Amino acid sequence: MTPGASPGAGFAWPEAVCAPVRALPDHERLWVALSGGLDSTLLLHLCVYCYPRPGAVNAIHVNHQLQPNAGETETFCESRCQALGVPLQVRRVTVPVGDGDGTGVEGAAREARYREFERLLAPGDLLLMAHHGDDQAETVLFRLLRGSGVAGLAGMPSTRTLGDGQLHRPLLAFNRQQLQIWAEQAGLQWVEDPSNSDQAHDRNFLRHSVMPLLKSRWPSLIKRLGHSARACGEQQELAAALAQIHYASVAGGEGRLRVAQMLGLSPVEQKNLLHWWITRAGYRFPAVADWSQVLNDLLLSAPDCEPECRGDGYSLRRFHGWIYLVPDSCAEEVAPQSLLPGQTVTVGRWRLTLHAVANPVGSAPPIRISTRQGGERIRPRPDGPSRPLKKWLQEQRVPTWERARMPLVFEGPEGNGELIAVGDLWLSGKYCGEAPAAGWRIVVERDCD
Structure with missing residues (x-):
């Protein structure tokens, strides 16, 4: 842990770093992703400074349980939040080694962390992360080496949807050196992650061996890569706008x-x-x-x-x-189940509900939902012959993979019921229309693109 000197005489957070925090959109709750490191600790203090009302700022610490000092870091985050009067949620996660997005433990830890963030956020919530300009430069360079396209080279967005809330990165315009100067002037303490010095990780190799060399040659490297990221982001926006135009036509x-x-x-x-x-x-x-x-x-x-x-x-x-x-x-198996009045049953992309219509006589008949088992027959017209369901689905040009998982609705006991609905493609007249003959109406909805 860094010692944390006393704040300099008359220290106040500069308006330049306060402005992006104060400019956050209206929100229900404000969360800070607190790792215990320099950047997130500074962001926590900055948020409390900009939003001094008690309870205005909350924090979440995700303990990956990977480092020897994980417990110490968790305790540090708890003590900092307690001293600042900030409610803290601690989430301990187990990171599967070798899982993730192709970046080994780093990728698996990131996925686990973001899953917890998504579970945390409610509609109207904002989550702040302390990524800064150096992080953005490393991300752009790292993705360039991985062969990413324009979308990847746009780097980390300053804001995006996350779960039911929004993620914001208010410190992207500042480099780490500047943040450390402010943190030291404010007398902040923070915890160093020992894994940050392990150059077996690609990101750490870039940070400790490659970036200093590039900066010594091009002192404005961080600004240059940030400019490139913004340019790529603009190109990605144009590409997305063009795709939406094409999508509307196809x-x-x-x-x-x-x-x-x-x-x-x-x-x-x-x-x-x-x-x-x-x-x-x-x-x-x-x-x-x-x-x-x-x-x-x-x-x-x-x-x-x-x-x-x-x-x-x-x-x-x-x-x-x-x-x-x-x-x-x-391709997942769907277990047979009953369709009861007033309840909605979800099967894949379909939602089915049974409603009573105008004082039906007696209770609802036994209605069950299943999927194809083979040998089912359909009678599309009440006065017409029954036909093999398999052939009927082929004629309707239902994709092969949907036929096996499309919900089928039967009236009557299992093994001897009458087919009364096939997904959202067909529904027996007994259960549809303004005055269904059965006295009950079945509503089938399907999520579409």
Whole structure:
């Protein structure tokens, strides 16, 4: 722990560093992500200075339980918050070694930390993180070495949505040297993370061996990389705006894109649209060595083919002239369950509810929800013959992966019931319309893109 001298005579936080904290949007609760290090400790004190009302500032400390001084750091955070009158939440997490986003323990720890942040934030909450200009420069350089595109080279955004709240980084305009000078003048104490000096980690190697050398050659390196990040961010905004224009012309409204319209775009525009579409859905864009081959397979392969591009937690699949973004959850098993009056049952992307209509006679009939087991038959018209459900689904051009997980609704006992609904595609007249014959109405809704 740094000793922490007494504040200099007449010390006050400079307006330059106060301004971005005071300029935060209106919020329900303000949280500071407190690691115990110099940057987050300074940000905590700064927030208390700018928002002196009791209870205006809260803090969260995520203990990854990875370092020998993890307990000491947790205790330090508790004592600092107690001295400042700041409510603190401590979250202890277990980080699986070798998991994460491809950066080993560092990546796994980051994912665990952000999961806790997302669980913490309620609508209207702001979470402040103490990343500064040096962190931004390291991020840009690190992503450049990993081969990132414009989106990655934009670095860390100053603000973004996180869970039900928002994340803000008010210190990005300042370098670490300046923050340390202010921290020392304020007499702050902080805890050093021993892992920060371990150059086996790529980020630490950049920080301790590469960045000082680059700064000695180009003293304005931090500003230059910050400028490049902002320029890339602007280009990414333009790319996203263009993708939204293209999306409006090719989207099918059910989480799918028309192949015929996509063929009217250039390969660069096609890839840009897919990138925007995938990331907007909350997934990572797949790391593919040859995107020209992927686009060729998805858009130009024979009509009877069903090409697929796998991503992390999803896949891009083509079926009958459409490209679908299919979550891996579509392959999960769905257990049979009852549909009771007034209750909503969720099956994949579908929500089903049973409502009473105009004083029904008697209680609700036994209605259950299941998925295809094989051999089901459907009677699309009351006076028509029944037909194999499998063939009917094929005629409706229901994608292969949806057929097995589409909710089927049956009236009657298990094993001897009548099929009365197939997802949001068909519903028996007995249970729909203004005056359903059964006296009960089934409502089926589906989440669409």
